[in-house]
Amino acid sequence: MILVENLTKSYKSSGGPVTALENINLRIQKGDIFGIIGFSGAGKSTLIRCLNRLEEPDSGTVEIEGLRITDLDEKELRMARRKIGMIFQQFNLLDSKTVFQNVAFPLKVAGVPKPQLAERVREILDLVQLGDKENVYPSQLSGGQKQRVGIARALVNEPDVLLSDEATSALDPQTTYSTLELLKDINRQLNLTIVLITHELDVLQHICRNMAVIEKGRIVETGTVDKFFLQPESDTARRFVSIIDHYRRERTVLEGAGAGI
C-alpha cells in the first residue's frame, strides 16, 4: 500500500514561491493500477516524483509498503528506491549501453553477482518480448521497444511499486495500447502496484481501476475510473469527460439520422 499524507511542495520563483502541491492525501492499495490525471501544469509530475523523492517535498509523508520514504536518509533512500521502479516519458535509456546492459544496470547497482544477473536480465527481457535484442543499442530500437527496455529496467529488481511518469505520452496510439497491455499483464502476473500519471483518458480507461484528478496542485476528486466517466464531480473531471460526451452525442445524432460515419 502507498500512503500519502498532507504532502506539500512549493518552488521558488522570481515572483515569490509557487505552490506545486498542496496538502495531497492518497491511499493506493497493493496490486492496484492507480491513475493520476490532470491537465499540464497541474502538478502531477511533481507528485509522482515526490513518491521516490526525485523531488523533495516540503512537508507531509509518503509511505510505501510500511516504509516511511520521507524519513529516510540518503543511503536508506537509495536502498528503498531499488524497490520502487520508475519509467519515463523520454525512456531515459543509456545510449552507451546495450539493451542487456541497460536492464542489468539496477542489478549492478544492487551488487548482484554476474551469473544471477545474466539469468535475471534474460528472464525479464523475455517478459517484455525483447529477448532477441539484448546486444542492440537503444538507438536502433523503436519508441515502443525503448519503453519496453525502460519497463524491464524498472522491474528487474522485483520492485513493489512501479511509477509511470507519462510513459506512453511519446508513443503512437497503437504502441501506447500494446505498452498498456504489457503493464496490465505485469500487474496481474506480479501483483505489482502501478501508479501512473497521464493526461490521456485512453490510458485511464484501458488499465486503471482507481484514480485521482489533480488540479492546481490539489486532488479534486478520487474514486474508481467508472465513477469518473459516469459521474464526474469536479470541474476538471467534467472538462475531461465532456470531450468524449461531445462525440458520443454527435454520433447518436448521426446514427439517428441514418448517416454512415
Added chain:
Amino acid sequence: MRDDLVELLVEGLQETLFMVVWASLFALLLGSALGITLVVTEKGGILAAPRLNKVIGTAINAVRSLPFIILIVLLLPLARLIVGTTLGPTAAIVSLSIGAAPFLGRIIENSLKEVSSGKIEAAKSVGASPWTIILRVLIPEALPALIRAVTIGVIAITEFTAVAGAIGAGGLGSLAIRFGYQRFREDILIATVILIILIVQIIQWSGDSIAKSVIRKRFKLE
C-alpha cells in the same frame, strides 16, 4: 639542411612530444577532477554544493585570465620545488599541466553537462549512488563529446609547449625562437612550423576517429 640541423630538429621534436604527452596526461587528470567536481556540485547537481562550485569556478576563471607566458613565470617556483629546476622540458611539464588544467576542466564540464538530466534521474531512481552515476552514466554517456574536448585540450597544450619554448622549456618552440628569430635561420623556422602543424593535425585526426568510432558503435551511423 645540414646534418646537425636535422639532429636539432629531431631533438626538438622529441622534447615537444615528451612535454605534450606528460602535460596532457597530468592536465587531463587535474582537468577531469575539476570538470566533474563542477558538474556534480552545481545547483541541482548530484552532490550539490553551490558555494564550493563558485569557489572552484572563480579560481578557474582567475587562472584562465592570465596570459600563459605569465602563468609559466608564476609557476616557476613550483617547478623548482617539484623537479629541482626551472629549465628544460621536465620543468615545463609542471607549468603546462597546471596552466592547461583549468581550460580542460571547463571543456570537460561542458561535455558532461550535455548528458540529459533524465538519464541521471533514471539512474537515481534505481538507487545508484553519486559515484556510480559519475562512473557509469555521466562519463560513458558523454564519451564522444569528452574525446573531442580532450582533443582540443591536447592541441592547446601543444601550442603552449611552443610558447614555453620561449622561456627555456626546449622543444620545437624554442628552436623556432633561438634559430628562426634570433639567428634569422628561416629554414629552421619553416621546418619547426611544419612539424608543429603536423603534430596538431595528427592529434585532431586521432581524436576525430576515436570519437567517430564510439558514435558509430552506438548509433550505427556511417
